[in-house]
Amino acid sequence: xxxxxxxxxxxxxxxxxxxxxxxxxxxxxxxxxxxxxxxxxxxxxxxxxxxxxxxxxxxxxxxxxxxxxxxxxxxxxxxxxxxxxxxxxxxxxxxxxxxxxxxxxxxxxxxxxxxxxxx
Numbered sequence: 001x002x003x004x005x006x007x008x009x010x011x012x013x014x015x016x017x018x019x020x021x022x023x024x025x026x027x028x029x030x031x032x033x034x035x036x037x038x039x040x041x042x043x044x045x046x047x048x049x050x051x052x053x054x055x056x057x058x059x060x061x062x063x064x065x066x067x068x069x070x071x072x073x074x075x076x077x078x079x080x081x082x083x084x085x086x087x088x089x090x091x092x093x094x095x096x097x098x099x100x101x102x103x104x105x106x107x108x109x110x111x112x113x114x115x116x117x118x119x
Contacts, residue, residue: 036094056076067096074090
């Protein structure tokens, strides 16, 4: 019984702390939501000011719509013109076939890592 408790605890920690574990779980349990996040991530990375230096900080949350899915609060870390990292939020609409309908880029948030304004 203690081994079962340790395994469950380890699985919960891995799900919360290791993005690849959470992604693999979602890919198995909710493949449509996983695919919508991938489509939105690819579209957001394509719109980044410096795509080669952008990274996903938060993969976003998926919600159902009448004819597809809505991904909100996908956050990328992007390199600003000053060279610091700024957080930029994206949202996307994905149709029921898995195609991108629209990607929305919001204004950069907060300050860069080196304290420079994220304008």
